Amino acid sequence: MGLDFSVIPKYLDIVLLGAVWTIAITIGAAVVSFFGGILLAVIALYAPKIIRWPFQAFSFLFLGTPLLLQLFLIYFGLVQIGIDVPAFMAGVIGLGLHFAVYNSELFQTSILAVDKGQAEAARTLGLSRMQTLRKVVVPQAVRDVIPPIGNNMIALLKDSALVSVIGVSELTLSAQRAIGSTYRPFEFYVLVAAIYYIINLVMEAVLRHVERRIQVSR
Amino acid sequence: MSNPHPFVDIRHAQKSFGTLEVLKDISLQVDRGQIVAIIGPSGSGKSTLLRAINDLDPLTGGEIWLEDKQINKSLPYRQYEKNINDVRQEIGMVFQHFNLFPHLKVRENVTLAPKMLKGLSDTEANALAEEQLTKVGMIERIDYYPSQLSGGQKQRVAIARALAMKPKVMLFDEATSALDPELVEEVNLVMKKLAEEDMTMIIVTHEMGFAESVCDRVLFMDQGVVVEEGPPDVIFRNPKNERTRNFLRKHLAGAAS
Numbered sequence: 522m523g524l525d526f527s528v529i530p531k532y533l534d535i536v537l538l539g540a541v542w543t544i545a546i547t548i549g550a551a552v553v554s555f556f557g558g559i560l561l562a563v564i565a566l567y568a569p570k571i572i573r574w575p576f577q578a579f580s581f582l583f584l585g586t587p588l589l590l591q592l593f594l595i596y597f598g599l600v601q602i603g604i605d606v607p608a609f610m611a612g613v614i615g616l617g618l619h620f621a622v623y624n625s626e627l628f629q630t631s632i633l634a635v636d637k638g639q640a641e642a643a644r645t646l647g648l649s650r651m652q653t654l655r656k657v658v659v660p661q662a663v664r665d666v667i668p669p670i671g672n673n674m675i676a677l678l679k680d681s682a683l684v685s686v687i688g689v690s691e692l693t694l695s696a697q698r699a700i701g702s703t704y705r706p707f708e709f710y711v712l713v714a715a716i717y718y719i720i721n722l723v724m725e726a727v728l729r730h731v732e733r734r735i736q737v738s739r
Numbered sequence: 740m741s742n743p744h745p746f747v748d749i750r751h752a753q754k755s756f757g758t759l760e761v762l763k764d765i766s767l768q769v770d771r772g773q774i775v776a777i778i779g780p781s782g783s784g785k786s787t788l789l790r791a792i793n794d795l796d797p798l799t800g801g802e803i804w805l806e807d808k809q810i811n812k813s814l815p816y817r818q819y820e821k822n823i824n825d826v827r828q829e830i831g832m833v834f835q836h837f838n839l840f841p842h843l844k845v846r847e848n849v850t851l852a853p854k855m856l857k858g859l860s861d862t863e864a865n866a867l868a869e870e871q872l873t874k875v876g877m878i879e880r881i882d883y884y885p886s887q888l889s890g891g892q893k894q895r896v897a898i899a900r901a902l903a904m905k906p907k908v909m910l911f912d913e914a915t916s917a918l919d920p921e922l923v924e925e926v927n928l929v930m931k932k933l934a935e936e937d938m939t940m941i942i943v944t945h946e947m948g949f950a951e952s953v954c955d956r957v958l959f960m961d962q963g964v965v966v967e968e969g970p971p972d973v974i975f976r977n978p979k980n981e982r983t984r985n986f987l988r989k990h991l992a993g994a995a996s
Contacts, residue, residue: 638834639840641795642832642834645793645795645827645830645832645901646852646900647824648851648855650820656855
């Protein structure tokens, strides 16, 4: 049996709709992981032990267990204790928190790398610790860590395929559905791989643009 | 006397890092409008003393007062923070390495603290920034980033940033030491201008000529103590202490070579 790419157009709308869901999940989870990562980093570095410890236990849980299992737990597990999370939300939260923990490690390093004179200058003007973090230290730390955070976001895009297992009709699952009707796995998997790749290229371009924009304020 | 305290009052300041004593029982009173220079070899404790005045390097003993407020009062965390943030608004500080905020434009460097701490509107804050940047001759660079400025320009912006909080005292921590020689003068001129406006200033410096021309009083510090103190013509022309003489001789020889 040879390859037959002529089956693709009929299912293209399903696949493209899947791509839209993949992009939506990636953006949602990226936002959660970005701000969650900053929050976790600030807590890890500055919060008193009583707050820090539970958050670190939580972080370790997300680092030390498979993402797939985390998605199962959020989507199938939480229902049992009365928390019914819709599949899309479960995907955004699961991916978002998982990558927030990775981003937090990067933010912690970059927050500590901001020149001590910066915080001193801000404190000398009368800014409080929190105001100094918010307006002076964190913005610089974020700026310095954009490239590696971008790499995490590209990993996030690829890991968003896992969300197919909890029934979100994203790119991978929509391909599987098309394959279910056509029995043409090679054609559709190649198509979907190409789409992931294109989204990836767009993300890289956006990232490079952001990096150039922040160059001047160094 | 309406005010029982001198304007800035350092009483028996002591500071140790472990067993190393950096400040050994230093007292210093500065009156309103006075300009005091602190000179001395590196490691003498002069920067530590200056940084203790706004509690960046907290003392291990002694008291520091600004008018009727004790700066280094031992208080529970929250009260300490509130107290220190209030007094720091009244004490401007200028650093050797400028410490401008690189992610903010010149304008925003100046307006950040007044907006956050004094609740100034955008219009008010912009007017304030323009006023202060005009004073230091940096108004043309108001929409530049710090990375686009020379060292002397950065330091003048840093002075404008401190002045925007309308401080009662200005502290200068070797403000010109990191500058190329040809850029020192523009910063010195700004400091002279402040002196003419009767700003109270405490200046840690290696610029003996500048100290002599601007200051009312000079302190020579060495190994954590004030070795000699007096009006600039006495300290520079006719120092009584052997260590002061040695330091000035070495320093002038170094500056001449």
